[in-house]
Amino acid sequence: MELLPGRSTATRAAALAAGYICYRRGGPGRGLALRALRRACAEDVDGVGHKYHLELELEDVLDKDSTVNCTAEVLYHLSNKNIAPDVQFTLEGELKNTDEADNVFYNRIKSLEKELVAENIPDNYGNVSPEMEPIHLLAWVASGYVIWQNSTENTKFQLAQIKHVKQVKRSDEYLEFDYKILLHEMLTQEIIPWQMTVLWHPQHGVEVTRDSRQPKQASE
Structure with a gap:
């Protein structure tokens, strides 16, 4: 199901994805933040939870002109709330070398x-x-x-x-x-x-x- 990018559930999933990507790809020379959510879809995964398919634009915290597009999937486990969400992502393009x-x-x-x-x-x-x-x-x-x-x-x-x-x-x-x-x-x-x-x-x-x-x- 296609969601409006401004819809709150989609923006929360996008913020989570941005935080996860930052943890995986950031460091003392690079922090990443969500600049824009371009597109969002949601689906119910039977017996597991809700999955969001996202198209994001991330920006460098230090250099707002340095941006990268990425796609991400976020799966919230509704059956077991003690499990952290699953996050998969693919960056489109290169991050600045630090x-x-x-x-x-x-x-x-x-x-x-x-x-x-x-x-x-x-x-x-x-x-x-x-x-x-x-x-x-x-x-x-x-x-x-x-x-x-x-x-x-x-x-x-x-x-x-x-x-x-x-x-x-x-x-x-x-x-x-x-x-x-x-x-x-x-x-x-x-x-x-x-x-x-x-x-x-x-x-x-x-x-x-x-x-x-x-x-x-x-x-x-």
């Missing part, structure tokens, strides 16, 4: 004498300092995993702010960060504190190794 920026960031963090600690990114005016932009993008990308794992047909999450981030010392080549973030649930306007532990390496991408919803007072 190897140089990734390596600059990696070497900068590796050369720090003390582990990085920061809070309130962006600040209360929406500003992110240039040196904190990769830390912010890494959280944006990693939050795509949390959004994917916790989304239903009736939710629409977005990263609102990093409340606190601390680098964790490691003996191997990975960078590790412990994030306390605030997720904005757009439908209820609820702000949800979340903790996530994020690993990153230029060759291996982003991995969220631990995440958990935090009690409300954690955001105070």
Whole structure:
């Protein structure tokens, strides 16, 4: 069944797909966000749930002129709400190469004498300092995993702010960060504190190794 792109169920599925794609293809040099939902169809999969077929346009968070089209399928499991939605996607075209920026960031963090600690990114005016932009993008990308794992047909999450981030010392080549973030649930306007532990390496991408919803007072 063809859906109007502006229909709320289609836009929620599109936001989920964008978050998932960002988690799979993003990093400290590239965050992806939904620019436009071009087309949407929905179907009932007997005994399983609802499947959405989507045509999306994604934009680079840092460079809004850099866009890529993609197709995605999102399957919400209605029979078992504890299973994360299935997401499949195909990008049409190439994403901007970020190897140089990734390596600059990696070497900068590796050369720090003390582990990085920061809070309130962006600040209360929406500003992110240039040196904190990769830390912010890494959280944006990693939050795509949390959004994917916790989304239903009736939710629409977005990263609102990093409340606190601390680098964790490691003996191997990975960078590790412990994030306390605030997720904005757009439908209820609820702000949800979340903790996530994020690993990153230029060759291996982003991995969220631990995440958990935090009690409300954690955001105070």
